[in-house]
Amino acid sequence: MLTGLNVAVIGGDARQLEVIRKLTELDAKLFLIGFDQLDHGFTGANKVKIDEIQFEELDAIILPIPGTNQEGLVDTVFSNEKIKLTEQQLKKTPSHCVVYSGISNSYLNTIIESSNRKLVQLFERDDVAIYNSIPTVEGTIMMVIQHTDITIHGSKVAVLGLGRVGMSVARAFSALGADVKVGARDSAHLARVTEMGLHPFPLEQLKDEVMDIDVCINTIPHQIITASVLSRMPAHTLIVDLASKPGGTDFRYAEKRGIKALLAPGLPGIVAPKSAGQIIANVLSQLLNELLIDGKGLSS
Structure with a gap:
């Protein structure tokens, strides 16, 4: 279980819905940014704007597979809002906060390094x-x-x-x-x-x-x-x-x-978003459980 873990899910496509579903089932507290046009809701997940987030309370940030673009903007199919992740936002997070993304780029690498946070690139993992x-x-x-x-x-x-x-x-x-x-x-x-x-x-x-x-x-x-x-x-x-x-x-x-x-x-997200999302969700749930035990020091 991920009880006590505060997670921001920022942007993404249909694959992120499987991530949200899995993490809410595991009792994580989720803040959904870029999902204002999503019809259905998830118990334990709150739709918010990025300027409403208390970054000081976040244990993890989950970005879409592409991460950000070179200007820091995050793509989402469930919102027309322009969403940007900045160095200032990351610096507000607790030192144990981890950012998860499919891949990275020079912008994301720079703000991660300057804020002294950890980035996990999911697509660098063999599994x-x-x-x-x-x-x-x-x-x-x-x-x-x-x-x-x-x-x-x-x-x-x-x-x-x-x-x-x-x-x-x-x-x-x-x-x-x-x-x-x-x-x-x-x-x-x-x-x-x-x-x-x-x-x-x-x-x-x-x-x-x-x-x-x-x-x-x-x-x-x-x-x-x-x-x-x-x-x-x-x-x-x-x-x-x-x-x-x-x-x-x-x-x-x-x-x-x-x-x-x-x-x-990104073919998996096009031809089989549910299966592709479940792959990401299963790995993320394992990584977040490790963070909960080792990084935040809570019991599972």
């Missing part, structure tokens, strides 16, 4: 990333089916990167009968691709490896699909870029060449 790869894979399959006129079975697919998402994507498309090749830099990753029964290639050879593909799925969060790579791709190739914004594709040149390139970060 969250691996669980999240399941709806990501399903969403990727959906997008490929929607945006191509061929079957996945028998198609030529290149997956770039063999991280937690890349591995799941490569395995799933292979299971559906695609001819899958995987590009990676790490020699251990290339060995793993071979062990999986797929075709490995070093990313240095990307220009040559894209000449005959139908689908390219990128998971690498820096520009890897450059103009010179795109110039070697067949015009019918579909690119699904799963990397966080701005992705790893030169979208301007892809459009110029007539190659369909889709930036698709």
